[in-house]
Amino acid sequence: MSTPRTASATDATLHQRRRPLTPAELDAIPWLNLLAPADRERAVDDLRIAEAEPGEYMCRMGRPVTYWFGVIDGLLKMSSDNAEGQTMTFTGVPPGGWFGEGTALKRETYRYNIQALRKSLVAGLHVDTFHWLLDHSIAFNRFVMNQLNERLGQFIAAREIDRMTNPDIRVARSLASLFNPVLYPGVGEVLRITQQELAYLAGLSRQRVNEALNALEAQAVIRVEYGGLRVLDLQALRSKVFTRPLT
Numbered sequence: 001m002s003t004p005r006t007a008s009a010t011d012a013t014l015h016q017r018r019r020p021l022t023p024a025e026l027d028a029i030p031w032l033n034l035l036a037p038a039d040r041e042r043a044v045d046d047l048r049i050a051e052a053e054p055g056e057y058m059c060r061m062g063r064p065v066t067y068w069f070g071v072i073d074g075l076l077k078m079s080s081d082n083a084e085g086q087t088m089t090f091t092g093v094p095p096g097g098w099f100g101e102g103t104a105l106k107r108e109t110y111r112y113n114i115q116a117l118r119k120s121l122v123a124g125l126h127v128d129t130f131h132w133l134l135d136h137s138i139a140f141n142r143f144v145m146n147q148l149n150e151r152l153g154q155f156i157a158a159r160e161i162d163r164m165t166n167p168d169i170r171v172a173r174s175l176a177s178l179f180n181p182v183l184y185p186g187v188g189e190v191l192r193i194t195q196q197e198l199a200y201l202a203g204l205s206r207q208r209v210n211e212a213l214n215a216l217e218a219q220a221v222i223r224v225e226y227g228g229l230r231v232l233d234l235q236a237l238r239s240k241v242f243t244r245p246l247t
Contacts (some may be wrong), residue, residue, distance in 0.1 A: 014056060018048035021072075021123060025049060028072050029123065030096055030185045034139040046129040052076075052116040059100065059114040065107060067124030070098035071186075074120020075197055080112045091154060092117070092201045094178050094193075096186025101144050102151070104130050117197045150182045167204055171212035172221070174202040175229065176237035192228040 026032060026047070032040060049072060052058060058069055061080060076093040090112065093099055103110055104127050116122075133140040154177060175198065178184060178191055195213065199206045213229070216222045221237060223230045231237060 014050050014052060014058070017050040018124070019050070021047050021049045025072050025121070025123070028096070028186060029070060031098070031140065031143040034143060035133070035137055036139070039133060039137045039140070043125060043129060043133060046126050047123055049121055049123045052120045052122050054116055054118050056116050057113060058116070058122055059110045059112065061111060061113055062109050064109050065100065065103045065127055067126055068098065068100055068104045068130045069114070070123045070125075071095050072121040072123055074122070075117045075193060076120060076122070077115050077117050077200060078112050079115070089201055089203055092174075092178050092193075092197075094184050094187050094191060097184045098147065099151075101130075101147050105134075105144075117200060146182060150180060154180065154183065167202075167208050168212040168215055170204065171198065171202050171209055172216060172237045174198065175216075175222070175231075176234065179231055179234055179237070190225065190228050190230045 021029075021044075026044060029047075032043060035043060052074070058076065059065075071093050073095055076097075076099075077089060078091050078093060078099065079087050079089040081087050093114070099114070100110075107127065134144065175191075178193070178201075179187055181187075195209050196206045198213075199209045202209060204212075213222065213224060216237075217224055219236070221231075221233045223232055
């Protein structure tokens with residue numbers, strides 16, 4: 001499975017393109033309004049946003065953490081490469097998703113890559129401000145704890161998906177992971193995603209993903225709409241076994 005071409009822009013260029021957030025962009029951050037006024041003011045002063053091009057990296061394996069990131073709009077891919085050059089995709093990150101809190105907590109180097117699958121608006125909170133909020137805000141601590149708890153379950157599921165041989169169930173479970181209301185509150189019931197983007201996340205061909213989506217739609221589990229997918233039965237997507245064969 002090929003991956004999107006790497007954009008010519010460098011990480012430094014992405015950093016240089018950063019700007020303050022607009023009020024509408026700030027409203028899209030799920031944890032911001034949980035903060036006390038003084039804590040919120042400090043976070044808003046520090047938050048920055050930039051538009052990532054398709055294929056551009058926000059995080060690379062081996063590089064030190066500098067920001068805690070969140071997706072305001074677009075779609076990112078979290079993956080890692082092993083010594084043999086094989087890529088394992090952990091998950092996609094749709095709107096509303098904030099990621100890297102474990103790395104930010106430990107101030108260590110990234111153990112994964114984060115890459116834009118399409119043009120994406122990505123916000124960042126500097127790691128020093130992230131730690132300041134942990135030291136001063138109970139509400140922020142609770143949000144981060146919930147993130148870590150959900151993330152653990154997500155990565156356990158990702159390992160399980162990676163071992164699955166049934167492509168239809170693999171697509172279903174990969175899609176279900178993008179509809180986590182705790183990790184990705186900005187998605188709602190409709191996810192803007194193309195078949196090719198889902199293919200990158202599931203590690204399958206676009207043609208095979210198309211077949212799986214047709215089978216899921218025939219069972220009234222999802223509905224394919226213009227520019228995206230609507231989930232009709234999230235529990236069925238999350239299940240290992242469907243009531244009827246998908247193929």
